[in-house]
Amino acid sequence: MNDQIAAIVDALFQNTVINEETLALHEELMNNCQEHYADLVARGETPEDALEIINDSLNGMKEVIAEYPRREEPDAAAAEAEEAPEEGHWVFSGAEGIRVHLRDQDIEVLPSTDGRIHLRCDQPDRISWTQEGGWLQVTGNDRFRRAAELVREEEKPSDFSLDGILNYVGRVVSVFSRQMSSGGPLKIAVPGGMVREMDLNTNSGDISCQGPIVETLRTHSTSGEIEIDPSDDATMSLVTAGSASGDIRIRCSAAEADLNTISGDVYTDGAFDTVRMKSVSGDAEFRGSVITLSIQSVSGDAEAVIDNTSVTGVDAHSTSGDLTIVLPEHTDAVHAECSSRSGDCVNRISDAGSSARVQIRAATVSGDVTIETR
Structure with missing residues (x-):
């Protein structure tokens, strides 16, 4: 990422109220400008000329951004x-x-x-x-x-x-x-x-x-x-x-969440694209909507109760704790793999094969594993 391009785009939004719409516009504009700059340099433009071209191309965006609420x-x-x-x-x-x-x-x-x-x-x-x-x-x-x-x-x-x-x-x-x-x-x-x-x-x-x-x-x-x-x-x-x-x-709601504790519990409730949760000796619990979820605990239990059928992947691991994964009742095209060396494995999901849209993996050494819909 070119820092000067980033500074130019950030300056356009410096007095704009931050919300989902302006964040999306900022991200889209940033990506487009970075790609345009890279293309210009690849075609032989000097970095200085490429910056000037990008800056000139953004003149029209100032009026568009000015329509959004101001701080x-x-x-x-x-x-x-x-x-x-x-x-x-x-x-x-x-x-x-x-x-x-x-x-x-x-x-x-x-x-x-x-x-x-x-x-x-x-x-x-x-x-x-x-x-x-x-x-x-x-x-x-x-x-x-x-x-x-x-x-x-x-x-x-x-x-x-x-x-x-x-x-x-x-x-x-x-x-x-x-x-x-x-x-x-x-x-x-x-x-x-x-x-x-x-x-x-x-x-x-x-x-x-x-x-x-x-x-x-x-x-x-x-x-x-x-x-x-x-x-x-x-x-x-x-x-x-x-x-x-x-x-x-x-x-809360976030595109990405990364949560870690050694001896405490982790509890998450909200709407996310990607979530990573990890606890060494505490429990880990997720409730809400998510696209991909990784949930781990060494000696604690891990539970994921997912609300959305658009989930695509859940990866749950524990050494001595129990694992519970609950999907919405009408989630289709699911492939679930579960394993436990000395515990019980209960999988109540109809398997759609290894290439299914939703991939569930749950593994523990001495705990129980439950995968079901609700």
Whole structure:
């Protein structure tokens, strides 16, 4: 992909509200321009001339894109509020991406009602932020370092009596305790149609996303739980969630979803094209519509209850857990393969042969396998 072409196309949509229709138009236009550019260069045009030709060809698209809803522009009062927010409250506009890396705080994403991005944190010195190149980046500060700095700033005791020393030690302990407490969550209020991508990370906190849909959503918590349940029902391009020991619960629609946890459970409900779910020692459960589904668990159970007859493939694996795959009653042209070394295999699907439209594969070493319609 040519980065300059991508920048030209992205610039056309920079003030356009993001929804399913504009996302589809953006993707189609991007693919067409990239292919046209490659063809021009292959025919002998210089890269500079090819870029100019592409840019000229997009002049007519500006009027077409201008017909779609525009993002809200902050008024003068909003701009003034951005300059002097209350302590622990920051206001931003113009960011198309949000990236967060915290140590132990929870992250909560909520809808914004005024067309601007709001950050709220009840311990302002716990985070730092920068806004550059269309990205708002939020980073958690090192609590140990900050605690040490504040301790050094504490006035040394002038009275070296026992009471004076104990009073100083008490102040130091109080400062250190305040800094080492996890505090409240980082709350991010996001307006619909402004932010295209979010990348949310925390070491030991939970992540909750109940804001508007973005095009790409990536989440990761080392030991916390992740819940994604957007405030609108538009379709994302990509959603990912990863946790070492926390549960993952997803309720949304996306073209692609990739969900992984080591010792937690994974639950997914929604409409997707492609879903990959994996848990080492937890259960994995899918409910909704999907075209292709991969669901794996080493020692947990895996269950897929599929609503749509347009599904084309389900691949389920477990070492010691049970596998259950349920298709809609009128799903036709299905080929199902199931195996278990020491468990029972029950296949209630009429087999249409190895070249059937729908391919189901379920394998476990010591668990039971059930494939049926409902």
